[in-house]
Amino acid sequence: MPSQQTTDPSPARGSPTLREMEPKDQQLMVALRIRPLNSTELEEGATVIAHKVGDQTSRVASKTMALVLMDPGEDPEDPLRAHRSRERTFIFDTVFDQQASQETVYCATIQHLVEGVISGYNATVFAYGPSGAGKTHTMLGMDAEPGIYLQTLTDLFQAIEETQDNMEYSVSMSYLEIYNEVIRDLLNPSSGFLELREDSRGSIQIAGITEVSTSNAQEIMQLLSKGNRQRTQEPTATNKTSSRSHAVLQVTVHQRRRGGGAEEVRLGRLFMVDLAGSERAAQTQNQGKRMKEGAHINRSLLALGNCINALSEKGGSRAQYVNFRDSKLTRLLKDALGGNSRTVMIAHISPASTSFEESRTTLLYAYRAKNIKTRVKRNLLNVSYRIAQYTDVISDLRREIEHLKSKIEKQDKKRSDPSILDIQVTVPHDTEEDSRLQMNKIRAQLIGAFKEQMAMRRSLVELESTNIELHIDMSRHLLTIADWEREKTHHHSDVDSGGQDKEPVDADGEEAEASEPPEVALAREEVNLLLAEQQKTAALKAGLEQRLAHAKQKASQMEKLLPRQVTSEDQREVLQLLCRAHELEVENTELQADNLCRKNLLCQKDFVIQRYHQHRLLCEQVIQGQRQLMQANGISAPEPLEQQYRLYSRELGEGTLDRLLLQLSVMSSSLQDGPIMNVSPPATEETSGEPRGDRRELPWGATFELPQMLLERERDQKPNALGTKSLISRLQPMELRTPQPAGEMSSPPLSAQALKEMALGTKSIALIAASRRCKAYDREGGCLDSRDPSPADWRWPQASPSRDRSLDRKAGRKRSPSFTWSLQQLQTLEKHQPSVEHPLESQLSPAHLQPPKPAGKSFFPAVPVASKMKPSPSFHMDENMLQGPGVSFTFLSTMWQSNSAPSRPPLLPRDIRGSTDSRGRRQSPLPPNNPSKLQGGSAKRPRRPK
């Protein structure tokens, strides 16, 4: 067994930074294995013509190794060829000679990929070479010497086990063969021929393949042996057990952080491919069926060779056309060769002089493959995008349920009608039997149609999600271009302004034109490709929508048949069954969507904090730089500015970010466990005409909108129904939002400038806007206002909106939506805050968590404050406000008030990733899923109404 490498959970499997998510170019690794001479070759008197050059004593191979192949046809005595070399040298990443063990091969080639797979990267290993060269031996091996399959899977499960404290995994596998250009499921051969489908991202899916969930390597090996028994193997002249098909083992690993942290799901795919042997018809002496097989094998390998040629020639440029569509094999290996995968090719040859030609061709192919580059990026399933589609699916299903239920009701009425019953009783037995058979047929058809529709709906969800991912990718590239364009314009304007700023002049007297950097050229190329992909997605989507409409029509026609053709009892049963199927699907979809909403929210929160932190650092740098300049030039700042600076410094010292972290954590706690709340202000006429409180003119002239940190439940929806599209639009990640003019709610297409502005800190600004909104609340509630001389009048708002409303009415106040929103937000916080035992709280001294003193008159009646919330003696509204020339920073004074208590180390965004407990296990920084449990209560999650 291979020695297991200890895996370090933190760097590779921690939360991804933005850098980590960037795709990286990766060279395809090519290894070469020479098998020992076999008995037939020895009998034929073959000599060894392939030699590894260099030593390979260490288990892990050195950077590159060479192989020397001698041409046995060249006569050393021939004077005409005296100056021609009989040897040809090939350099590979690693070369294994006849003595290399299975373990050595594994450790030097695949072992390093395992870590990546469990943390969301794709990896592929494929064995290539002529028939009988040892491909199956390397991949599958024997009981005594297991091959790469078992060794990889053992390591994979071991790595999973080591990180199971922090991470949740689910592993599934599928095993297929491509034989004569058709795909067969080796785990379920009776399923017939399977189809390859390509989604808009170009990822290949095999429709209808059996995916088996597994929990250990042995289980997979059992499935593999079962599958191998189904694999097409025949004796040929070169190999007694020649594999006549390409076998593909796919292992899929889903990884997510345990405890519902703000993480996304990572999806790693490992392909292990044992190719059929490349062969020459003359050499294999195959005839009839074998020859036809050989032709197919060669055709697909030829297509593979062509792809390798094209890919190696383009040398990483993505513009060159590579025809993956020539064979199923190349379509399946598309990602492995030219896409998102870390790929290893293990080429195999026989060292025998009798196999010189095969060995030479194989080596040439393998040598070319070395130039191939793939672009590796972590697969993150961004969960939020699918919610909109789920909502559509749910409402569709609901409509169908209503329809079916009304049919059942009608049926019930008929049953209670005695005349109809009489008729049924008199139905002859034969007819009854016929009708039952007919009924069963219709039932099967209906269920089939339902499944088909669901599959199509899911594909639509996938497509939509892909579309949005493409959009985000495009945004990133446009951003690079926009940056460059801006720099160029800047450069030109500098040059135009003339004088000292002029660029150096080159030898010909012409101005040096700033040439476009490679990343910008690449970005332009990518944008074009992405545009093409987007068009492709749109076409696919339109096609699928058409098919779905057709399927729906067919199903409704089938339903129409029901009352005419079946007895009432059977009909009733079928309708109920259908209803149940739909209801289950609704429940399932709702659960998925619910889950996605929460994950989306938590991810956004993380991102917002990260952006905020980056922006804060930038501000700090700018301010410090300017102060140094002022000092150096003896410029004194006017007193108001100095005052603002003092405020700012104090703000930093007190760690406002920490308070924001706490606030956001409390928000997520309410979301993680509580029902989805309606805490967003409804867009009413009242606000549409005037600038909203959460919008702010920024120094660079853009208007930003508050990211929706909380979810909304539509008031008129049933309790278990999700909000409709308005909810979804609010949940769209900020990248997809363009700065909008005030009052406009739709998202116009993204412009490069808009993208730039977003990148400049939309989220952090939006966060600031959130706090401004609460400030607006303060003002509107009349509790805390810069004009109000007694901020101590502030109260926690009463948790009874109806009562507040009556007070409002009495006071003659009209509530604005932003006020209602802020109030609800505060009520949520107030409701959860005292009961939440937050890990971050333990890092704070109680004095840091002091709300303002509850005294004096207030618009809201006073409510008791939690015991640890002591009145703050040093409450100053100004502490929470920082006003700059272009933007105001206002923090939630009403949430967390600090005084001059001892300072503590500032909390940085990474702290939200959690801490490590005494046993070294990582703890989530977020409040527990169910805060009420902490209090020893027996609060149960409310059951979803059926």
Ligand SMILES: Nc1ncnc2c1ncn2[C@@H]1O[C@H](COP(=O)(O)OP(=O)(O)OP(=O)(O)O)[C@@H](O)[C@H]1O
């Ligand atoms: N490195 C090796 N050490 C010992 N025996 C080997 C080695 N490589 C291959 N063999 C033996 O050579 C024979 C042929 O190997 P294998 O079936 O793996 O070839 P293959 O390339 O998969 O052929 P095909 O393409 O026809 O399926 C087998 O009996 C195998 O045990």
